[in-house]
Amino acid sequence: MGPRTTAALEPVGEFGPFDVLATWAYELYYEGRWDEALRDCAAGLTWCDAVGDEQTSRYLLFITGVACLETGRHDAAAGAARTLLARLPDDGEGTGAAAWWRAKGLALLADALGYAGHYGEAMDVLAEAQGIVAVPGASYNHLSATVSVAMAFRSMLLFEHCDDLLAQALHSPRAGPxxxxxxxxxxxxxxxxxxxxxxxxxxxxxxxxxxxxxxxxxxxxxxxxxxxxxxxxxxxxxxxxxxxxxxxxxxxxxxxxxxxxxxxxxxxxxxxxxxxxxxxxxxxxxxxxxxxxxxxxxxxxxxxxxxxxxxxxxxxxxxxxxxxxxxxxxxxxxxxxxxxLELTMRRLWRDRAARFESLEHRLRVRLLAEEAERATAQVLTDALTGLGSRRLLQVHLERAEGTGSAAGEVTLVFVDVDEFKAVNDLLSHDVGDRVLARLGRVLAAQCRRGDVPIRFGGDEFVVLLAPGSDPSAGRALGARILDAVRQEEWERIDPRLQVSVSVGAATAPTLREALGSADTAMLSAKRAGRDRLTLA
The missing domain is CATH 1.25.40 (Serine Threonine Protein Phosphatase 5, Tetratricopeptide repeat)
Incomplete structure (x- = not known):
């Protein structure tokens, strides 16, 4: 293992088909032959990018960055880190492989910024990286990211934070030899x-x-x-x-x-x-x-x-x-x-104290922001179904009205459970709640990326389709929902249970108009015999 030890934590199985190129580059880096490692990384990146081996490209970019740091090329190291970060996909949850690679890229960027004397920026970056690796994980990528961030802390003389992260990695269930x-x-x-x-x-x-x-x-x-x-x-x-x-x-x-x-x-x-x-x-x-x-x-x-x-x-x-x-x-x-020596140590002590305070402040700000986000998410989420709440629809309405007519037409689907009062009265409110919870999962499963399913109230639901959707998308979603409800095994909740829904779909210039039109279409479906889709 070479001067910077984090890259060794990546097991071969998590690399791409040409991971041997990264292995060769890392061995050169390990041996302190940094210029040769940079040469091989450049050649390997050209090949891996050409064949689409993104996993190996990430590793080569990371080795490029740490080798640049070892040779004093701080700007080049920062450039490699930013390239790595820009190429990562959004994994949605922030806890997958892309998130761990993001933490590694941020740690590399923080090192480069610190060596260049940009400590404020480095602390911003480290605070984000710390937030990522603080999320529990047991993959090699997560452990590698944890050690990378720990080493960045040490380079800033923040020994306490470094030790905490190393202890976290050591006690992981995936901490192999x-x-x-x-x-x-x-x-x-x-x-x-x-x-x-x-x-x-x-x-x-x-x-x-x-x-x-x-x-x-x-x-x-x-x-x-x-x-x-x-x-x-x-x-x-x-x-x-x-x-x-x-x-x-x-x-x-x-x-x-x-x-x-x-x-x-x-x-x-x-x-x-x-x-x-x-x-x-x-x-x-x-x-x-x-x-x-x-x-x-x-x-x-x-x-x-x-x-x-x-x-x-x-x-x-x-x-x-x-x-x-x-x-x-x-x-x-x-x-x-x-x-x-005394003057030098006084300066280092002041710098360390300032970095420590700066990082703690940033971590507190991030924690408060995350707590506020969680509290907001709770308000905007329906506890029974896990879908959006009526308050979330109100937020969309307020936002749409603030945007004005330039936002484009809106497509919306309105869903109502048929004869739901009988379910509660004859089979119990517990069965009714289980029906609504199951229906929430059915609706969510039929939605596309960007669609927003919401519990409107009681046994009524709406789906706000992704921006740019046209009437055909609303019609298709309504048909999928009808079919999925018909195929669902409701008897597993209660052998006597039968569930159907009435669905209305509409496209209108504004969200409020689309909501009203879809509601009217849904009522038309009920009057026409229920268990059907009506278009406004």
């Missing part, structure tokens, strides 16, 4: 960086708690690596464990773990775990009077490209340099280093 690997690794790194941030701001007790939690997570990661016989992950766990021990003041234990990890070929220089362990080793060497060896470790850190969590890594490197160079420097130089 690959996901445990990704989540534990990032959880370890998040806790270590969180502790380092607290230490540099002077909260030593808080930092110690995070370092101890890092050790707990690295033990879990090492255990998983041992069970799965995964030497690369074992090296990552060792590197992070060594860094945590160094921070906790255990130099011998820390150095043993770090040197064992660095001797593992799979621990690539670009990995954040490598960076963390080398910075800790530099501090250990400086502490025992080996500044030259410490500088070698710092040079190795600088030689590896670093964009992920850039702000924090820069200040951690600055702190390490200050520690290493202070050994042989005069008091004036040491004070200057420490003053620079």
């Amino acid at each position: 690959g996901i445990v690997d990704v989540v534990l690794r990032n959880s370890c790194l998040n806790r270590l960086l969180w502790g380092a941030f607290l230490e540099l701001t002077g909260d030593l007790a808080g930092a110690r708690r995070q370092y101890l939690r890092t050790l707990s997570r690295t033990a879990a990661l090492a255990s998983w690596a041992e069970r799965s016989v995964h030497p690369a992950v074992a090296a990552l766990a060792l590197a992070l464990e060594g860094a945590a021990w160094q921070r906790l003041g255990e130099p011998a234990l820390a150095e043993a773990r770090i040197r064992e990890a660095l001797a593992t070929p799979q621990l690539l220089p670009e990995f954040p775990e490598t960076r963390a362990s080398r910075l800790s080793l530099a501090l250990l060497l400086a502490g025992r009077g080996e500044p030259a060896a410490a500088r070698e470790q710092l040079s190795a850190v600088r030689a590896a490209r670093c964009t992920e969590d850039r702000e924090l890594w820069q200040v951690l490197e600055l702190a390490a340099v200050a520690e290493v160079e202070s050994a042989g420097a005069g008091r004036e130089v040491v004070d200057a280093w420490r003053s620079l």
Whole structure:
């Protein structure tokens, strides 16, 4: 797994027929060969777009974005994210594969905006992404999206939000071995960086708690690596464990773990775990009077490209340099280093506090908006049938009258249950309610996309057809409703039950006129013998 670990959560079965192209690109990205990954993504996108493999195209776009971030091409990363988002279909419910991919695209866009210094926009985007992944889900796409958003939070120094999402992913019923690997690794790194941030701001007790939690997570990661016989992950766990021990003041234990990890070929220089362990080793060497060896470790850190969590890594490197160079420097130089570090940390603390407050505000606003939307939906929904309520029809009437005649003609179907009073009187009101609920489902099943079925009141229903519908659409819907009611097995509710409906359909210049005409047509159907359709 490479510097950005989220893409590995996509199982092969959820890719398109040419997912091997994405696999190749990801392997290059994983190995830190970002320019080559970008080249292969561009070639793969050309092919997948030509043959219509949209699933693989999404993955290639995502890899393009994260590889651009690693190479410092923030505008290109934002462009890849926006292209990915623009190509996603509307899944209607906001909880399907398109929604999870939207969260991934938003996380990528937030990262790009943050690296470019557009933190306000990044917080807007992250608030939306958080709202998506907060919806329960158990697919690999959902877990991948959750980790993507978590990593975006960490890049903004919002460690708490990152940890919450990683814990959510870890406890998912679909958290298989690959996901445990990704989540534990990032959880370890998040806790270590969180502790380092607290230490540099002077909260030593808080930092110690995070370092101890890092050790707990690295033990879990090492255990998983041992069970799965995964030497690369074992090296990552060792590197992070060594860094945590160094921070906790255990130099011998820390150095043993770090040197064992660095001797593992799979621990690539670009990995954040490598960076963390080398910075800790530099501090250990400086502490025992080996500044030259410490500088070698710092040079190795600088030689590896670093964009992920850039702000924090820069200040951690600055702190390490200050520690290493202070050994042989005069008091004036040491004070200057420490003053620079203090100023940097103050700025980071202010920035983090502002981002935290901004995100919390946006999340509260979204929560209030969702609650208001749910409350409105309850008012506009009939509790018995699940269709629109009379109030929803009133909203459409008010909206139509506000629009005026320029809105075009309106087609409407009016439905009334025949002899419904007898159903209530002879079979009970409970049977009557069950008839209405079943009829609501029948009506909804016959409607097209854009049609609005509404319980008008009692045993009366109307369907407001989608804008642009003509009389033939109203006639066709009325016929479908009649046929569906006749075919329905009403005797399952009560063996004595027989249900029919009278239907009227009309097209008129305004909604109010269409409603009146359809009502009149329905009454004509009743007078003509019921169980039939009449057109206005």
